Amino acid sequence: MKVVVIGGTGLIGSNVVARLGEHGHDPVAASPNTGVNTITGEGLKEVLTGADVVIDVSNSPSFADDDVLAFFRTATTNLIDAAKDAGVGHYVALSVVGAERTPDSGYMRAKVAQEKLIRDSGLPYSLVHATQFFEFGLGIADSATVDGVVILPDGGVQPVAAAEVSAAVARTSVGAPLNGVVEIGGPEVFGMDGWIRTVLAARDDDRKVITDPNARYYGTQLAEKTLLPAEGSLLGQITLSDWLAK
Template structure:
């Protein structure tokens, strides 16, 4: 199969491309650096011509509320139209577990808008919803740091290794369209504060992590289920300890 991976040079995309190639598929990494731009439409129809599936794992360069919403609306709209015009038979996109439960987060509202556009497109589709990646821990810590102290809520998270997510995205892209959702999280549930504290300790990062239940994650309050996958979700193989050791 020919699978075009939008965002194919990034963390997840490059992994998806590699996995598909290992299994004998023609995986094409598409990104602005390869001449494909979903915001302008440049190169989209050309790269999608003859593709069996398109995978969108791209992300907004800015996480400001208006910017990220404009990115996902524009990029997804252009990608949907190009996929229709070129006869792509399967549209796969990566989104975030719990986005619809966090309307106070501008980023997660934008992911909901992306999902809605795909559902309404009329194209056969699959949505892969993942929890927070282990790889995001350092960035979360940095964004929550004030005067050298990391302030985080204790709401539940079930972080997952990016490699486990990429494996699921790759499998999904060469399978039958779900016309629905598959969720994946890691094998363990932590408090957000506990997760980041563990990672910083392993990094020998001296910053103190202070728990504040009122602290917000990308603008939203967290409880015990906001970011947790629902019943029937898939579980990644990699534990936090295993990921840190690797």
């Protein structure tokens, strides 16, 4: 099975490519570095020729509200058009658990817009919603640091290892299209503040974490379950302590 992975040289994409190859499929890593650009359309026709599946795990280079929305709208529109022309039978995209519940976040609004384009495309599709990756912990801390102090809300998070998200994306891509959503989270629930406090301590980062229920997470306030996957969702097996130990 030929599977084209848009964003195939990044954190998730490279892992997806490796997993698909290990299971006998023909994965193709596609990114601007390999001559495929979803914004300009360069290389899309060529890379999708003969493809059975396209997976989009790409991300915007800028998270500014207008930039990220323009990126996902343009890239997804171009990719949908190219996938239709190529007769691709399954369109898979990675999105975020709770995106539809966080309209004050420009990034989440952009992901919702991306999903709507895919749902309305007429292509058979599957959407994989993942919680925050363990790998994003330090970046979240940096984004919430003010005068050397990390200020975060206490809303629930269920972080997951990127490797387990990649495995879920790969499995989904070679199955029948869901024409719906599958969610994946980690095995443990934390408060956002507690998660980041644990990560910083494990990395010998002496920044203090202050809990403020009114603090914003990338522009949006969090309720207890805003970012948590639904009951019955897929759960990874790698715990935070296991991941930090590595």
